[in-house]
Amino acid sequence: MxxxxxxxxxxxxxxxxxxxxxREGARARLFEExxxxxxxxxxxxxxxxxxxxxxFRRRSRLALVVVLGLLLVLIWATLTLxxxxxxxxxxxxxxxHNSAIYKxxxxxxxxxxxxxxxxVIPNETRRVATYDGIPLxxxxxxxxxxxxxxxxxxxxxxxxxxxxxxxYMSSGAPVGGGTPEADLGYLRELHGAVNxxxxxxVEVRFGDGTAVRPQIVWISKPISQGFFYxxxxxxxxxxxxxxxxxxxLDADGNVVAEDSSMSQGxxxxxxxxxxxxxxxxxxxxxxxxxxxxxxxxxxxxRFDSSCTWLALAGRVYGGECSFSGYPSTARVVLVRxxxxxxxxxxxxxxxxxxxxxxxxDGQQLRLTADGEGDLLRSLPAALRTSGMPTTFSAxxxxxxxxxxxxxxxx
Amino acid sequence: xxxxxxxxxxxxxxxxxxALSLNEPAAFAAVFERHFPLVHRFLCARAGVDPAADLASxxxxxxxxxxxxxxxxxPDARPWLIGIAVNLARxxxxxxxxxxxxxARLAGERTLPQESPEARLEPxxxxxxxxxxxxxLSQDDRDLLLLFACLEFSYEQIAETMSLPIGTVxxxxxxxxxxxxxxxxxxxxxxxx
Numbered sequence: 001m002x003x004x005x006x007x008x009x010x011x012x013x014x015x016x017x018x019x020x021x022x023r024e025g026a027r028a029r030l031f032e033e034x035x036x037x038x039x040x041x042x043x044x045x046x047x048x049x050x051x052x053x054x055x056f057r058r059r060s061r062l063a064l065v066v067v068l069g070l071l072l073v074l075i076w077a078t079l080t081l082x083x084x085x086x087x088x089x090x091x092x093x094x095x096x097h098n099s100a101i102y103k104x105x106x107x108x109x110x111x112x113x114x115x116x117x118x119x120v121i122p123n124e125t126r127r128v129a130t131y132d133g134i135p136l137x138x139x140x141x142x143x144x145x146x147x148x149x150x151x152x153x154x155x156x157x158x159x160x161x162x163x164x165x166x167x168y169m170s171s172g173a174p175v176g177g178g179t180p181e182a183d184l185g186y187l188r189e190l191h192g193a194v195n196x197x198x199x200x201x202v203e204v205r206f207g208d209g210t211a212v213r214p215q216i217v218w219i220s221k222p223i224s225q226g227f228f229y230x231x232x233x234x235x236x237x238x239x240x241x242x243x244x245x246x247x248x249l250d251a252d253g254n255v256v257a258e259d260s261s262m263s264q265g266x267x268x269x270x271x272x273x274x275x276x277x278x279x280x281x282x283x284x285x286x287x288x289x290x291x292x293x294x295x296x297x298x299x300x301x302r303f304d305s306s307c308t309w310l311a312l313a314g315r316v317y318g319g320e321c322s323f324s325g326y327p328s329t330a331r332v333v334l335v336r337x338x339x340x341x342x343x344x345x346x347x348x349x350x351x352x353x354x355x356x357x358x359x360x361d362g363q364q365l366r367l368t369a370d371g372e373g374d375l376l377r378s379l380p381a382a383l384r385t386s387g388m389p390t391t392f393s394a395x396x397x398x399x400x401x402x403x404x405x406x407x408x409x410x
Numbered sequence: 411x412x413x414x415x416x417x418x419x420x421x422x423x424x425x426x427x428x429a430l431s432l433n434e435p436a437a438f439a440a441v442f443e444r445h446f447p448l449v450h451r452f453l454c455a456r457a458g459v460d461p462a463a464d465l466a467s468x469x470x471x472x473x474x475x476x477x478x479x480x481x482x483x484x485p486d487a488r489p490w491l492i493g494i495a496v497n498l499a500r501x502x503x504x505x506x507x508x509x510x511x512x513x514a515r516l517a518g519e520r521t522l523p524q525e526s527p528e529a530r531l532e533p534x535x536x537x538x539x540x541x542x543x544x545x546x547l548s549q550d551d552r553d554l555l556l557l558f559a560c561l562e563f564s565y566e567q568i569a570e571t572m573s574l575p576i577g578t579v580x581x582x583x584x585x586x587x588x589x590x591x592x593x594x595x596x597x598x599x600x601x602x603x
Contacts, residue, residue, distance in 0.1 A: 005559035005590075008543065012560035018450040018463070026450075026467035030442050033474045034435045041435075 159325030163257035166192035199248035276307035336410030358391030424487030
């Protein structure tokens with residue numbers, strides 16, 4: 001022992017040994033324990049049993065922990081298999097500011113028209129999944145939605161209220177270069193997001209009757225979306241086997257939203273938009289056409305908004321649902337029959353807004369929306385064969401231009 | 411209780427006595443007889459003379475109940491017993507503090523003045539030095555110092571007792587050595603050692 005501690009050791013040794021009284025008290029206390037255990041032995045429990053039971057208790061506890069652990073893993077695996085992978089968004093690292101993806105998101109709103117900015121928060125960009133070695137990047141928006149990007153393509157749901165959002169990635173030919181069906185021959189993969197408020201699964205349906213249910217990566221708040229990715233194999237690029245639609249399903253397997261824009265383009269459908277609560281649909285307007293009665297319908301949607309569609313001769317034109325938080329954009333639907341233009345419908349204009357269609361032969365058609373901003377007109381016979389309108393414009397009652405989109409089907 | 415007190419030298423090691431006590435509980439008395447003075451003395455230095463008797467008694471009662479957990483590969487039970495004693499002393503200290511705070515609240519005072527365990531050591535000769543030195547140390551350093559300087563535990567035994575890595579024990583002892591060098595050599599001179 002070094003000299004530093006010698007003094008302490010000596011002081012220690014100088015401490016009084018326990019008195020006999022103290023020692024006897026402690027001994028009695030210990031012997032109470034011993035006697036108690038021996039008494040139990042006499043009642044049939046041997047010490048060995050106790051030790052074994054002690055060991056058993058420890059082993060039981062260990063087994064319980066293991067069983068609970070396995071149970072949690074099983075529950076997690078079941079949930080994952082049934083509902084997809086779950087990722088805590090805040091638990092994944094943010095991308096550095098000097099990364100390319102940060103800069104992509106940071107520049108997303110540069111020059112965006114008023115009201116069209118995504119409000120993305122690039123500082124919160126995170127990689128939430130990797131598919132075939134390609135990372136899926138997600139960032140929240142200030143309004144409670146998200147923007148996503150994968151291999152340079154993606155999109156935003158600024159408000160977080162869109163039920164199904166699909167991005168298609170093709171190679172070999174530009175999408176839109178041919179017919180929709182032909183374009184699908186170049187589809188390589190698709191990815192997107194589904195909103196867990198309304199959907200628990202996604203199904204990708206093909207023309208040959210096959211379907212794929214991709215695993216969904218559910219991302220926690222503030223994203224609150226499920227992301228999916230589906231590679232399209234050669235088999236599904238052949239004619240007759242190509243993509244038909246992507247549908248979002250609720251817990252009962254009902255289609256609550258669908259995206260068939262790639263396969264159908266603006267072609268009519270045989271049913272109202274998936275999100276519409278058809279039982280509560282109301283007629284907005286109706287007209288007689290050479291093909292029968294055309295009815296413009298409006299119904300509430302499952303998505304806290306409304307849906308509109310035009311029904312004519314058992315077909316549905318221009319079916320669309322709006323989404324909560326987004327400003328509604330007026331839409332014009334032109335219905336053709338061969339080379340004839342049968343009718344024009346419009347929704348979402350301001351009250352008494354004026355829509356003007358110009359034709360190649362110089363004729364013009366002026367249509368005034370009703371008090372609700374809707375319109376439905378059949379074309380005068382003189383204009384039916386004038387071909388498709390070549391110019392479109394819309395103004396409100398004050399003469400201010402109104403934005404709108406045009407869709408032609410038939 | 412007769413017949414329950416085998417001589418402490420009856421068993422070649424603590425581990426042997428503990429192993430036998432698994433079938434014959436009375437065999438554990440040999441461990442008590444062998445180590446009670448050491449444990450009591452440790453607790454006197456660590457917690458004070460008054461609480462030491464109860465704490466030492468409780469140490470052996472706990473050790474008896476937990477003997478099935480004892481690593482029979484370790485022949486010397488002192489680190490295990492002192493480890494139990496250290497924990498009991500710490501619990502007692504916390505309880506004492508809580509009681510003092512509660513009393514202070516009842517009395518409308520901020521805190522009752524606490525008499526440190528070291529202050530309760532009898533101020534006789536070098537014991538005064540021991541008391542003063544311990545009073546200057548943190549709780550952990552106090553335990554380390556007692557185990558190393560007074561009980562003369564090896565680094566390995568201290569590591570086992572304190573549940574610390576042996577490297578940590580070495581570095582702390584070295585730090586303590588440097589810290590106390592001037593303090594104790596001075597005291598030794600004054601005490602004529």
